Amino acid sequence: MYDYTEFDAAFVAQRNRQFRAQVERRISGALTEDEFKPLRLMNGLYLQLHAYMLRVAIPYGTLNGAQMRQLAMIAERWDKGYGHFTTRQNIQFNWPRLRDVPDMLDALAQVNMHAIQTSGNTIRNVTADHFAGAAADEVADPRPVAELIRQWSTDHPEFQFLPRKFKVAVTGSGNDRAVIRAHDIGIQIVEKNGALGYRLIVGGGLGRTPMIGKVLRDFVSQDDLLPYLEATVSVWNLLGRRDNKYKSRIKITVHEHGIEDIRARVEARFSLIRPSFTGVDVALFEEIRAAFAPPAFRDESTAIYETARRTDPIFRSWSDTNLAAHRAPGHAIVQISLKAHGATPGDATAEQMRVMAELAETYGHDELRISHEQNVILPHVHKSDLPAIHATLKKHGLATANIGLISDIIACPGMDYCALATARSIPVAQQIATRFDELKLEHDIGELKIKISGCINACGHHHVGHIGILGLDRAGVENYQITLGGDGTQDAAIGDRTGPGFAYDQIIPAIERIIAAYLEHRDGPQESFLATYRRLGMAPFKAALYEPRDAVAAE
């Protein structure tokens, strides 16, 4: 993992000192809210419905045991004993008091963490594939380049007052787990003639106007990467609409000007600034890459794992759903579900955080990842340790065997916390998970991604959910629109709206009708919901939703 240099530590310490003084001046009345608000947002501090909310960056979703323990300490000391992991691989504390925030930031700095650029019109925390460095299918670990981009974008003088926020995601695998086509810039590490480089995708995004990103350039070499990114953000910084915040994101700029025009402008800008990049960035990248060298993987028997699978059906079920293929023989990637049936998606108590930290330290080379799907990953585990890990997870409510299934739902905080929300999303997720657990249908249904947003800004990624749910305020009542067929992978697609929305007490029955239609129409258990939708289209689902048969309706 990357460790802060003296420069990094000094920078964060200085920002914390500045912010402490700004908070003092705000509380004393020397600063008005209008003066203070941009300052607190630059440091990740929002004011939500019931309280302040502090959003802490977890760069590319990577953290170690000590960092996770510190998050647990912060949750207990200054919050209500839990934290919320988000779709941007960050953690949010929902109940800090303004006076305590400078101490929280100092506590974060002790473990190389901060909340800088987790808000505001800047380049935000860079996200990455949560299996980075561990996945069997990756070309290269995306974290070194994500760290390079973090350093380049942090406090970048040209990019502190962008037309709007700007989000970058990186994958090292062709199997996109980082939703790169729904980011302002998506980066895929690719290999060409034996050399590694980057495919750049631009202009993706969700929100009010969802767009799938377009290829800006198929191959950018390592030494051209930062100048090319800088040229791209520069072009948008000048061209992006500042007159209308709904048209300010780069996806609209690309849409309005066309990808060819944007590409020509970026190439022109790139030619201009390329000479100013003298190779320091490449040298720095090599240093960073060395910090992400893989751990020494063990070579030993996996017999204990095989035995546990044979003899313990609960362990077998968990290992069927919650493990992913690791690059090293005898190893696995463990996905810890933060989606216990009926729980709030993405929430972990301080005790659970400590348990996960301990497991990472004991069995996982001290590495943890946060996924954009709001789960926690132990990226490097030897299979012989899996039975012990599972036993510990079980004791702490962390062994739910549902990764990728109907109850593994992304849900934004919604109107239970968020000041922008138009409806609740968490209780909808809780009820779907509880209902399908009761029906014992979850494993039969198989792979299915439900994603829920409580407003049009789409933090819950509903547009790319196989089933997407969008909560709106219709004449003072919560109302939920459904989309089908969305996909956040390399085959990215925006879901199609089914038709009129459903009231809060009708949304769970509506989802049940969709699932019943899927089970009825699928071409056997091997055909996933998404594949079935792609084969059949909307008609059977629309019929099930809006023309319920009497027999079904009477149930």
Added chain:
Amino acid sequence: MSRDFTPKVITANALVEGDVVYLTEDDSWTRDLTQAALLTDEADAEARFLEASARTETVVGVYLADAAPGPNGPEPTHFREEFRRTGPSNYHHGKQAETASRA
């Protein structure tokens, strides 16, 4: 023509704690909606809103929220204000979990 004025309360978040507060008849801030002043006159509501908005040393984000008279005092008319009055619905959290009201 202006629409009929619906009754309002003045609400905000407390500067230091961040929690939801309401303006009372005597221009102090309360955490309890039932103790809030229910404003039924538009001109009065506007004047008190402007005055409350200027109190940036104690509160943030002052606005007028629709409310209706109830047996124990003002009640919310929209679900957003219902959640602000009680706290999140996924946990027994926030105001609903607080036993004694803080000043």
